Structures are given as structure tokens and as C-alpha cells.
Amino acid sequence: MSTITNHMPTADLQALDAAHHMHPFSTNADLSKDGARVITRAKGIYLSDSEGEQILDAMAGLWCVNIGYGRDELADAAARQMRELPYYNTFFKTTHVPAIALANKLSELAPGDLNHVFFAGSGSEANDTNIRLVRTYWAEKGQPDKNIIISRHNAYHGSSVGSASLGGMAGMHAQGGIPIPNVHHINQPNWWAEGGDMAPEEFGLARARELEEAILELGENRVAAFIAEPVQGAGGVIVAPETYWPEIQRICDKYEILLIADEVICGFGRTGSWFGSQTMGIRPHIMTIAKGLSSGYAPIGGSIVNDDIAKVIGDTEFNHGYTYSGHPVAAAVALENLRILEEERIVDHVRDVAAPYLKKKWEALTSHPLVGEAKIVGMMGSIALTPDKSSRAKFASEAGTIGLICRERCFANNLIMRHVGDRMIISPPLIVTPADIDEMFLRIHKSLDEAHAEITKQGLMRAAN
Numbered sequence: 110m111s112t113i114t115n116h117m118p119t120a121d122l123q124a125l126d127a128a129h130h131m132h133p134f135s136t137n138a139d140l141s142k143d144g145a146r147v148i149t150r151a152k153g154i155y156l157s158d159s160e161g162e163q164i165l166d167a168m169a170g171l172w173c174v175n176i177g178y179g180r181d182e183l184a185d186a187a188a189r190q191m192r193e194l195p196y197y198n199t200f201f202k203t204t205h206v207p208a209i210a211l212a213n214k215l216s217e218l219a220p221g222d223l224n225h226v227f228f229a230g231s232g233s234e235a236n237d238t239n240i241r242l243v244r245t246y247w248a249e250k251g252q253p254d255k256n257i258i259i260s261r262h263n264a265y266h267g268s269s270v271g272s273a274s275l276g277g278m279a280g281m282h283a284q285g286g287i288p289i290p291n292v293h294h295i296n297q298p299n300w301w302a303e304g305g306d307m308a309p310e311e312f313g314l315a316r317a318r319e320l321e322e323a324i325l326e327l328g329e330n331r332v333a334a335f336i337a338e339p340v341q342g343a344g345g346v347i348v349a350p351e352t353y354w355p356e357i358q359r360i361c362d363k364y365e366i367l368l369i370a371d372e373v374i375c376g377f378g379r380t381g382s383w384f385g386s387q388t389m390g391i392r393p394h395i396m397t398i399a400k401g402l403s404s405g406y407a408p409i410g411g412s413i414v415n416d417d418i419a420k421v422i423g424d425t426e427f428n429h430g431y432t433y434s435g436h437p438v439a440a441a442v443a444l445e446n447l448r449i450l451e452e453e454r455i456v457d458h459v460r461d462v463a464a465p466y467l468k469k470k471w472e473a474l475t476s477h478p479l480v481g482e483a484k485i486v487g488m489m490g491s492i493a494l495t496p497d498k499s500s501r502a503k504f505a506s507e508a509g510t511i512g513l514i515c516r517e518r519c520f521a522n523n524l525i526m527r528h529v530g531d532r533m534i535i536s537p538p539l540i541v542t543p544a545d546i547d548e549m550f551l552r553i554h555k556s557l558d559e560a561h562a563e564i565t566k567q568g569l570m571r572a573a574n
């Protein structure tokens with residue numbers, strides 16, 4: 110076969126893609142019909158495709174390209190490291206400088222006594238590590254039956270067997286024989302969809318207390334840990350009512366349950382602090398990291414654990430690890446990414462400039478006829494689409510129908526905004542300026558107006574009863 114390059118016609122690339130490439134979270138038969146959009150390069154907050162279109166990426170890839178695309182410093186760091194030491198492992202009493210430096214840097218950035226890092230290649234792997242870490246921790250303390258992990262419906266913790274079991278995505282649990290045993294799910298704090306007649310504060314408390322009820326039902330001596338995203342990302346950017354997290358913290362403290370904050374999206378500035386746990390005022394024992402750790406330039410993840418867990422695990426042989434744990438090239442790229450985040454004060458930029466500007470415009474979207482609620486924390490936001498705001502009604506059409514129409518309009522207007530059911534979500538690169546946000550909103554308004562017109566025309570602006 111001849112070499113496949115950027116210069117081939119789009120249709121040829123699409124045909125070759127459909128012939129041999131199986132896409133994640135996709136119906137591949139549809140892709141071979143319609144063809145996937147071929148992304149060829151990117152700079153700042155813009156992607157280019159094979160047709161030469163400039164697409165504003167309001168999702169930062171998959172929530173990860175925090176410093177934006179096209180930073181040569183990261184490419185240089187990777188090339189330097191590849192020349193010097195492209196690979197070595199950290200298994201049998203060996204180590205290398207990138208892993209040492211990155212673990213030290215992360216201990217410095219992470220709050221409290223979260224001072225120890227176990228590296229993985231992704232967020233999924235890191236959460237698999239967490240399952241084994243917390244169960245081994247309690248077993249080493251003489252409580253091997255304290256092995257149940259409580260999570261939440263509609264949570265996303267990854268796609269491997271272990272991490273997808275922790276996650277609460279019904280569609281994922283329907284395939285491939287998951288969840289694994291001893292994972293228990295409670296309800297999510299999604300007031301818009303599930304709050305009924307309760308006030309948000311009352312609902313937040315009620316949902317947090319489901320954790321206490323589950324612990325009492327399963328037995329305090331059976332529950333090892335609770336895992337949650339500070340802000341649920343892939344579940345639709347669900348922001349808990351203010352009463353939720355303080356109550357969760359109280360319950361974890363009272364029953365000695367390890368709290369795992371899955372910071373894969375929230376970490377590294379997205380919520381306007383270094384970690385979402387700081388924004389939400391929680392004190393986790395373990396944080397899962399990935400995505401923004403390298404701004405997506407190289408695959409790397411990890412678990413940051415506290416002194417106590419590191420001590421207990423460190424007193425035994427932990428029979429766990431990945432060939433690419435602490436991969437030197439990925440670690441060097443992550444270090445360079447963290448240097449840029451720090452030296453260019455990007456987290457401050459989010460907190461003081463980008464997030465306040467975005468919040469004002471985002472919340473004003475509720476005046477659009479399609480939009481019920483608008484939620485936003487830092488640089489992650491969601492809007493609930495509804496045919497009737499006052500009753501928080503769902504659409505009569507199958508869930509996701511309206512969201513998909515809206516996403517297609519965004520796509521046509523060169524704006525990447527995702528839909529989760531009938532919620533639309535954004536998670537732009539952290540480097541966006543107010544001018545970038547203005548441009549983003551031109552496209553958002555145009556797309557929402559077009560979607561509204563189309564939904565109305567198709568007779569879909571109707572509430573489920």
C-alpha cells in the first residue's frame with residue numbers, strides 16, 4: 110500500500126479509516142457510511158481538518174489539552190528525553206530522573222499530605238491501581254473484608270474492566286460482564302434531572318446521605334472507599350449543590366472510609382484551583398490524575414496517595430505495575446506542561462480572568478428558549494436543554510435526540526461542543542482569552558438558534574408526560 114498522508118483526498122482517508130480502524134465509543138457502521146472528520150493539525154484552541162476548516166475546540170480534545178495545542182516546548186522535551194533515555198522501567202530497584210522529578214513536583218503541587226505517586230499510563234489504569242491500593246491497604250491493616258468501593262451512578266472513571274466497574278454508566282455496564290464484584294453505586298447529585306420538588310440544598314444533603322445509608326446497610330467494616338469526581342465530567346458536567354461535599358466529607362471521616370477524588374478532568378487548573386478537591390473543599394486520601402497532567406501531549410496518569418497509605422502499602426510487596434508506569438518520555442512531557450502552567454500562571458488566569466468572563470456569558474444562556482439550567486465551575490460548563498423551563502421537563506423524544514441535533518449544528522458551525530443526553534457541555538483549553546470566548550459564543554448562539562429552529566420545525570419541542 111502507498112503511504113497514507115495528509116495530502117490524500119478526505120474521502121480516501123475516510124474509506125481507509127472505516128476499513129481498518131475501530132473507533133472508541135462509536136457505531137463503526139455509521140462511520141463507514143458518513144465518514145469521520147479527519148483532523149490534521151492544531152494550534153492554540155483551533156483544530157484544522159483535511160478540508161482546511163478551522164474548528165474551535167471548546168472541549169480541549171477530551172478535556173485534556175489544558176495549555177492549548179502546538180506548544181513546541183513539549184515537543185522539544187519529548188525529543189530530548191527520547192534521545193537521552195527513551196525507555197526504562199521502575200520495577201526492580203531502578204528509577205530515572207523524569208519519574209523522580211515528576212513525583213516530586215506532584216507532591217509539591219498536591220494539597221496536604223498527598224506526597225506519593227504511583228504512575229500509570231492513563232486515568233483508567235490509575236483507577237484500576239486505586240482499586241487494588243485501597244483493598245490492599247485494608248487487608249494489610251487486618252481488615253481484608255473491608256473491600257467494597259462505593260461510587261455513583263453516571264460517574265465516569267475509565268473504560269478498563271475495573272475502572273468501568275467503578276463508573277456508573279449504564280451503557281457500559283450492559284456490555285462485557287461488568288461491574289466486578291464489591292462495587293456499589295449510589296445516586297448522583299443531579300438536581301435538574303432528579304431533584305423533584307426538593308430545593309437544591311435539601312437535595313444535595315439527601316444525595317450525600319445515600320452514602321451513609323449505603324455504609325450502614327453494607328456494614329462499616331465492609332466499605333473500603335468512596336470514589337467520585339469533584340465535578341462529574343462525562344456524566345454531563347453535573348455540579349453538586351453546595352451542601353453535598355461537606356456532608357460527604359463528614360461521612361467519610363465518621364466511618365473511616367478512604368475518599369478517592371477522581372481528578373482526571375478537574376485536576377491541573379480546570380476548576381480554577383490546581384485540583385477540584387480544593388475548589389470543592391474536600392480532603393481526599395487519594396487523587397486520580399491523567400488528562401491535564403500532560404495536557405494530552407503524551408499518555409500518562411497516576412494516583413497521588415497520602416503518607417499513611419504510602420506507609421502501609423510500602424511495608425509489603427505491592428504486586429502491581431505497568432510497563433509504562435512513569436514512562437520517561439511521558440513524564441518529561443508532563444513536567445514541561447506543569448512548568449508552563451506554573452510559569453505562565455495559567456491557573457490564576459482561569460480563576461481571575463477566563464472563568465469569571467465565561468461564567469457570565471454561560472449563565473446568560475438560560476435566556477435562550479432551549480436552555481433550562483446553566484451550570485459552570487471554572488472552565489467546565491453544561492446547559493440542560495428543555496422544552497419547558499418552569500417544570501424542568503424532559504423532551505418527549507428519546508433522550509439524546511435533541512442533544513445530538515444541537516451537537517450536529519455546532520459541528521457544522523466549526524465548534525466542538527459535546528452532548529450528554531440532552532445536556533450540552535464545554536471544557537475549553539485553559540488559555541482562552543475573553544476574545545476567544547466572544548468568538549466561541551458567536552458560534553454557540555448561532556448553533557443553538559439553528560438547533561431550536563430545526564427542533565421546532567420537526568415538532569420535537571414537546572415535553573414528555
Ligand SMILES: *Cc1c(COP(=O)(O)O)cnc(C)c1O
Nearest residue numbers: 231232233265266267373374399
Ligand atoms: C477520562 C477520565 C478517566 C479515564 O481516563 P483515560 O485516560 O481515558 O483512561 C477517568 N476518570 C475521569 C473523571 C475521566 O474523565
